[in-house]
Amino acid sequence: MQDREKLIFLKIDEARLLVDYFKDINIGIPQEEINALEFLIKEAENFVILGKLTISQNRLESFDQKLRSIEDKYFSELTPRQIDYISRSEQRPKTLDYTREVFEDFEEIKGFEANSPDPAIVCGFAKLHGNEVMVIGHEKGTFGEHFRRGGSALPQGNYKAMRAMKLAEKFGIPVVTFIDTPGSWPLEEFLPAQRIAKNLEMQYLLKVPHVSVVIGEGGSGGALAIDISDYRIMLDKAYYSVISVSGGAAIIARDKRHITEDDMNRAAENLKITAKDAYRLGIVDKIIKEPKIGVRKTDKDFFPIVRDAIVEGFDTVKASVSYFFVSDTKIKNVWKVKNHQIRKLLRNRAKKYKKIGVYHSSISDQLKHLFGELYRLKPIHYLFTPFRKTFDSYIKRRALERGKEDLILKPQEQPKVLAYEDRWVECPNAPIHGCQDIWVPTLFEEYDGTCPHCGYHFRLIIDNYIDILVDPGTFREFNEGIESVNPLGFEGFDEKLVKAKKTSGKKCAMITGYAHIGGHPVVLILTDVRFRAGTLGSAEGEKFWRAIKRAIREKKPVVAVHQSGGARIEEGLLALMQMAKTSIAIAQFKQAGGYYISIQTDPTMAGVLASYASLGDIILAEPNAQIGFAGIHVIEQTVKHKKPKNYQHSEMVMGRGGIDMVVRRHDLKETVVRLLELKKIRGREEQF
Numbered sequence: 216m217q218d219r220e221k222l223i224f225l226k227i228d229e230a231r232l233l234v235d236y237f238k239d240i241n242i243g244i245p246q247e248e249i250n251a252l253e254f255l256i257k258e259a260e261n262f263v264i265l266g267k268l269t270i271s272q273n274r275l276e277s278f279d280q281k282l283r284s285i286e287d288k289y290f291s292e293l294t295p296r297q298i299d300y301i302s303r304s305e306q307r308p309k310t311l312d313y314t315r316e317v318f319e320d321f322e323e324i325k326g327f328e329a330n331s332p333d334p335a336i337v338c339g340f341a342k343l344h345g346n347e348v349m350v351i352g353h354e355k356g357t358f359g360e361h362f363r364r365g366g367s368a369l370p371q372g373n374y375k376a377m378r379a380m381k382l383a384e385k386f387g388i389p390v391v392t393f394i395d396t397p398g399s400w401p402l403e404e405f406l407p408a409q410r411i412a413k414n415l416e417m418q419y420l421l422k423v424p425h426v427s428v429v430i431g432e433g434g435s436g437g438a439l440a441i442d443i444s445d446y447r448i449m450l451d452k453a454y455y456s457v458i459s460v461s462g463g464a465a466i467i468a469r470d471k472r473h474i475t476e477d478d479m480n481r482a483a484e485n486l487k488i489t490a491k492d493a494y495r496l497g498i499v500d501k502i503i504k505e506p507k508i509g510v511r512k513t514d515k516d517f518f519p520i521v522r523d524a525i526v527e528g529f530d531t532v533k534a535s536v537s538y539f540f541v542s543d544t545k546i547k548n549v550w551k552v553k554n555h556q557i558r559k560l561l562r563n564r565a566k567k568y569k570k571i572g573v574y575h576s577s578i579s580d581q582l583k584h585l586f587g588e589l590y591r592l593k594p595i596h597y598l599f600t601p602f603r604k605t606f607d608s609y610i611k612r613r614a615l616e617r618g619k620e621d622l623i624l625k626p627q628e629q630p631k632v633l634a635y636e637d638r639w640v641e642c643p644n645a646p647i648h649g650c651q652d653i654w655v656p657t658l659f660e661e662y663d664g665t666c667p668h669c670g671y672h673f674r675l676i677i678d679n680y681i682d683i684l685v686d687p688g689t690f691r692e693f694n695e696g697i698e699s700v701n702p703l704g705f706e707g708f709d710e711k712l713v714k715a716k717k718t719s720g721k722k723c724a725m726i727t728g729y730a731h732i733g734g735h736p737v738v739l740i741l742t743d744v745r746f747r748a749g750t751l752g753s754a755e756g757e758k759f760w761r762a763i764k765r766a767i768r769e770k771k772p773v774v775a776v777h778q779s780g781g782a783r784i785e786e787g788l789l790a791l792m793q794m795a796k797t798s799i800a801i802a803q804f805k806q807a808g809g810y811y812i813s814i815q816t817d818p819t820m821a822g823v824l825a826s827y828a829s830l831g832d833i834i835l836a837e838p839n840a841q842i843g844f845a846g847i848h849v850i851e852q853t854v855k856h857k858k859p860k861n862y863q864h865s866e867m868v869m870g871r872g873g874i875d876m877v878v879r880r881h882d883l884k885e886t887v888v889r890l891l892e893l894k895k896i897r898g899r900e901e902q903f
């Protein structure tokens with residue numbers, strides 16, 4: 216075959232691949248346009264077979280022209296929904312393509328005593344300009360590689376990634392992660408949420424620089440499981456989101472049974488999933504511009520751009536911890552962080568995630584916070600503590616004298632919303648055990664919200680937990696001025712927020728405060744399920760962070776009662792990043808020697824279970840509480856069969872090893888007090 220002929224055939228193959236790509240991404244290019252392209256290819260092929268090479272080449276030239284017009288017409292202003300389509304294309308480069316094209320000498324490592332080699336995650340050593348790096352990423356694989364589950368990692372895969380990071384840490388090798396997952400595999404059997412939580416905590420403590428690249432799908436907690444990085448790069452046709460677009464559409468749709476393409480478009484718009492949005496929200500540090508129609512495996516000149524961005528990322532991280540840094544990849548181990556720089560690396564990492572979030576804070580609250588921060592400085596602490604103590608007792612005395620006891624919440628003043636609803640309630644176990652109907656006030660006042668016949672635990676509101684756990688009159692709330700807002704301008708959310716604030720009487724879903732439990736002073740954190748299903752948003756994340764900081768400062772143990780539906784969808788990526796923020800707070804707390812008792816009640820789900828709720832030194836749960844990673848219908852859809860009714864009940868979760876104890880509400884306080892007693896053994900009582 217002649218060289219010229221060969222070249223034409225090559226071009227025809229490329230053109231075919233391109234048309235396949237257009238069909239695959241399905242962004243609304245009309246069929247006529249695609250037909251016209253296919254026709255030109257066919258003609259070019261026919262003419263080359265007939266030996267009329269010049270005509271064939273002409274056809275290919277008109278193909279190119281047509282292509283450019285399509286590019287201009289349909290790719291100039293892509294909507295978030297179209298980007299979502301493109302990000303999932305089969306022809307986009309996957310992690311293994313990057314490992315081959317960006318690095319030298321990639322050597323995959325599997326196993327890691329993780330019980331499964333989980334091929335949805337690949338790890339391995341590689342060289343970047345001669346420097347050793349550890350590369351980890353979600354791998355979707357090519358057509359037919361079903362065993363990779365489309366990049367949905369099992370908990371074992373996330374564990375494997377963690378072990379690889381630890382190995383890198385051992386040698387002081389920097390870590391690069393490639394994010395490309397629709398989300399973690401949702402099956403509860405191997406505790407996906409608990410694994411993600413551990414990954415978040417451990418990644419913060421990683422003593423080497425970590426650069427991540429979002430190359431395709433940034434699917435929620437599954438993405439975050441390997442993405443607590445110091446420098447985040449994102450391709451401009453990748454997405455990053457707290458929920459899939461279809462999941463978001465189910466929330467936004469007016470008719471929940473018929474989700475239309477318009478709902479999908481609006482959801483993608485509202486969730487703010489694009490690289491530009493992530494950059495604006497302070498979540499991404501650098502955006503890489505792709506070719507107009509999106510990057511494909513054949514775009515060989517794209518990979519050096521990614522390589523340069525990764526190098527720039529490492530340079531930036533290294534420069535942020537060292538005063539005299541010369542960016543030169545010819546220097547051996549140029550990104551190695553020295554021992555004395557590690558503290559700064561971790562501090563910067565914490566700062567990066569601390570900043571993320573949009574909430575409202577009252578002026579008095581801001582002042583109090585400012586003084587609190589000043590108070591952390593040791594000399595000020597020593598100087599003012601005696602004053603503060605006298606002042607506190609003075610205020611208390613004054614309040615008592617004036618009969619205004621609003622500073623000291625008496626138990627009878629703590630609202631008991633459910634208890635004052637005068638009605639009967641039926642126990643869900645009545646058909647099985649023949650329980651009698653119960654008068655609601657009696658149920659809550661005498662039986663702590665449990666059925667006196669069968670012991671079924673009704674869902675309580677958070678104020679009831681204050682009654683049950685806390686010594687009467689000792690709960691003092693702080694940071695009550697922090698308020699949830701609608702940072703993304705999510706459609707219809709303003710009204711929902713107003714309603715939530717009205718029905719719950721709170722400014723956000725979380726309450727934090729000081730309390731005594733069995734005489735032990737603790738920092739108490741509670742979530743109110745009545746406020747937007749107790750979801751985790753920016754305000755809650757900030758409150759959690761501040762509560763933990765207080766606990767560190769004042770050396771108090773933390774007791775948290777969880778009752779939450781997960782991360783708040785309407786705050787998009789900001790909510791997702793609160794998972795990182797809260798987990799980092801806990802990691803710092805434990806590093807300082809803190810003691811954290813986590814109590815999971817009905818329900819503890821999704822993003823909350825996959826972060827701070829699963830990071831307790833000890834984890835308690837109530838009987839028959841719903842505890843899980845994903846909604847049961849999502850799981851059933853994924854595995855295509857029904858799951859038992861108690862699939863996500865606390866007893867089952869304990870059976871899988873996700874919970875330490877299932878404690879009856881009646882015994883809850885006694886158990887918590889006993890656990891708090893334990894800390895005395897270690898010595899000085901004030902030391903947590």
Ligand SMILES: [Zn+2]
Nearest residue numbers: 642650666669
């Ligand atoms: Zn009952």
